[in-house]
Amino acid sequence: MKIAILGGTGPQGKGLALRFAAAGIDVVLGSRDGARAAEIAEELNAKQASVEGQISGAGNAEATAAADEIVILAVPFSAHNATLEAIREQLVGKILVDIVVPLADGDPKAVDMPAEGSATEAAQALLGDEIPVVGALHNVSAATLNNLGHAINCDILVCGNSLEAKEKVIDLIASLDVKAYNAGPVVNARCIEAITPILIRLNISKKVPFTHAGIKIWAPDH
Amino acid sequence: MKIAILGGTGPQGKGLALRFAAAGIDVVLGSRDGARAAEIAEELNAKQASVEGQISGAGNAEATAAADEIVILAVPFSAHNATLEAIREQLVGKILVDIVVPLADGDPKAVDMPAEGSATEAAQALLGDEIPVVGALHNVSAATLNNLGHAINCDILVCGNSLEAKEKVIDLIASLDVKAYNAGPVVNARCIEAITPILIRLNISKKVPFTHAGIKIWAPDH
Numbered sequence: 001m002k003i004a005i006l007g008g009t010g011p012q013g014k015g016l017a018l019r020f021a022a023a024g025i026d027v028v029l030g031s032r033d034g035a036r037a038a039e040i041a042e043e044l045n046a047k048q049a050s051v052e053g054q055i056s057g058a059g060n061a062e063a064t065a066a067a068d069e070i071v072i073l074a075v076p077f078s079a080h081n082a083t084l085e086a087i088r089e090q091l092v093g094k095i096l097v098d099i100v101v102p103l104a105d106g107d108p109k110a111v112d113m114p115a116e117g118s119a120t121e122a123a124q125a126l127l128g129d130e131i132p133v134v135g136a137l138h139n140v141s142a143a144t145l146n147n148l149g150h151a152i153n154c155d156i157l158v159c160g161n162s163l164e165a166k167e168k169v170i171d172l173i174a175s176l177d178v179k180a181y182n183a184g185p186v187v188n189a190r191c192i193e194a195i196t197p198i199l200i201r202l203n204i205s206k207k208v209p210f211t212h213a214g215i216k217i218w219a220p221d222h
Numbered sequence: 223m224k225i226a227i228l229g230g231t232g233p234q235g236k237g238l239a240l241r242f243a244a245a246g247i248d249v250v251l252g253s254r255d256g257a258r259a260a261e262i263a264e265e266l267n268a269k270q271a272s273v274e275g276q277i278s279g280a281g282n283a284e285a286t287a288a289a290d291e292i293v294i295l296a297v298p299f300s301a302h303n304a305t306l307e308a309i310r311e312q313l314v315g316k317i318l319v320d321i322v323v324p325l326a327d328g329d330p331k332a333v334d335m336p337a338e339g340s341a342t343e344a345a346q347a348l349l350g351d352e353i354p355v356v357g358a359l360h361n362v363s364a365a366t367l368n369n370l371g372h373a374i375n376c377d378i379l380v381c382g383n384s385l386e387a388k389e390k391v392i393d394l395i396a397s398l399d400v401k402a403y404n405a406g407p408v409v410n411a412r413c414i415e416a417i418t419p420i421l422i423r424l425n426i427s428k429k430v431p432f433t434h435a436g437i438k439i440w441a442p443d444h
Contacts, residue, residue, distance in 0.1 A: 109406060110406075110409075144441070144442055147442065150442040151442060152442065153440065153441075153442045154440055154441070154442075157420065181424055181429070181430070182423075182427065182429070183420045183423065183424075184331060184332075184419075184420060184423050187332075188416070188419075188420060190412070190413075190416065191412075191413050191416035191417055191420065192420075194410070194412065194413035195413055195417075197406075197410075198379065198405045198406060198410060198413065198414075199439070201404075201405065201406050202403055202405075202439060205404065207403070207404070208403070208439070210439075210440075210441035211441065212441050212442070213439050213440065213441045214439075214440055214441060215437050215438065215439060215440060216437065216438045216440040217421070217424060217430070217432075217435050217436075217437060218375065218376055218432075218435065218436055218437060218438040219366070219375075219376070219432035219433065219434050219435045219436060220366055220369065220372040220373060220374065220375045220376075220434070
């Protein structure tokens with residue numbers, strides 16, 4: 001299995017690449033600068049034991065084309081729509097997993113949602129209904145992903161309008177030993193993306209006993 | 223200490239009344255029908271051991287006037303604004319805790335937010351800045367609250383524009399042995415209220431190992 005991670009040279013993308021590779025999945029990092037992506041891929045491969053998935057790097061469109069089916073978008077929100085425009089053709093027949101949170105300019109404790117309501121909805125509107133968009137992995141910090149000695153141990157809320165696409169993404173995330181839940185249609189991205197700045201706020205505050213908060217679905221009878 | 227719970231004759235309100243009374247806090251249940259509230263209060267008192275806070279019942283305005291400082295609004299969203307109009311005068315000098323989630327008509331798996339963005343924002347707009355509104359306790363199910371033999375064991379996200387009011391509400395919630403976190407300004411109610419239908423969706427689905435999900439703030443180093 002081979003997935004692409006666009007924006008794969010950022011901290012979130014690199015952490016995801018290492019996690020998926022450790023699960024035996026090949027990863028193509030995408031970047032506007034394909035040479036830079038290839039360089040980062042080599043650095044990440046050097047961190048791995050020999051039995052794991054291979055990490056390579058390419059331009060965003062080439063990386064998208066190389067993915068079997070799943071393409072993860074992990075760019076800053078400022079590059080969200082432009083990146084999608086650039087890979088639109090290569091996405092046909094594939095699933096876009098949007099993990100982007102539209103944080104407010106200069107304030108990571110707030111969202112500044114686009115007119116569509118959320119990044120995931122903006123992606124679905126831009127790509128049209130023939131390309132399924134799934135929102136996921138918004139609430140796991142880059143620090144948690146890159147802390148390879150520790151299990152991720154936070155839950156993932158997955159939303160989108162295609163149940164089939166969501167189930168594939170839930171299976172992919174399960175390969176990281178992480179629980180992912182079907183959290184409903186794409187409109188729920190307005191809530192799920194907005195959880196991230198609340199977690200960032202808690203991390204910044206001095207009132208919590210941890211540094212890289214995520215969420216867990218929990219119940220007294222759990 | 224005496225608090226009011228408006229809509230206190232519903233399952234959420236009754237569960238909260240029993241929990242706060244068990245913590246030694248007096249509770250006045252408010253209802254449009256004061257006699258009915260008094261009747262329910264007697265039923266709830268009969269469930270209690272002798273050392274706990276007393277539960278009484280009254281009309282909504284009378285209950286609001288009787289509260290020392292904190293008034294919890296637990297009515298269905300359809301009665302949200304009308305109830306606030308009716309108690310506005312009595313709320314001066316007090317704190318309104320809005321726990322209402324604007325669930326979509328006929329679909330508890332979706333929100334139908336008011337034009338203000340969320341119930342909590344609608345309350346703050348209606349009451350004006352002189353009465354602090356705090357959003358809290360949205361994500362704890364009535365079943366969890368009423369399952370008195372079990373700890374609540376889910377976390378509470380608290381939002382609002384007055385830090386002083388939020389801190390008082392966080393202290394009140396702490397009396398239930400529940401962790402409550404300052405989750406930022408009132409605008410974050412758009413996210414926090416919308417978590418509830420996602421949890422309802424998980425509860426309805428057959429894919430989760432529990433029945434009354436809440437959330438916990440969690441981290442690998444927790």
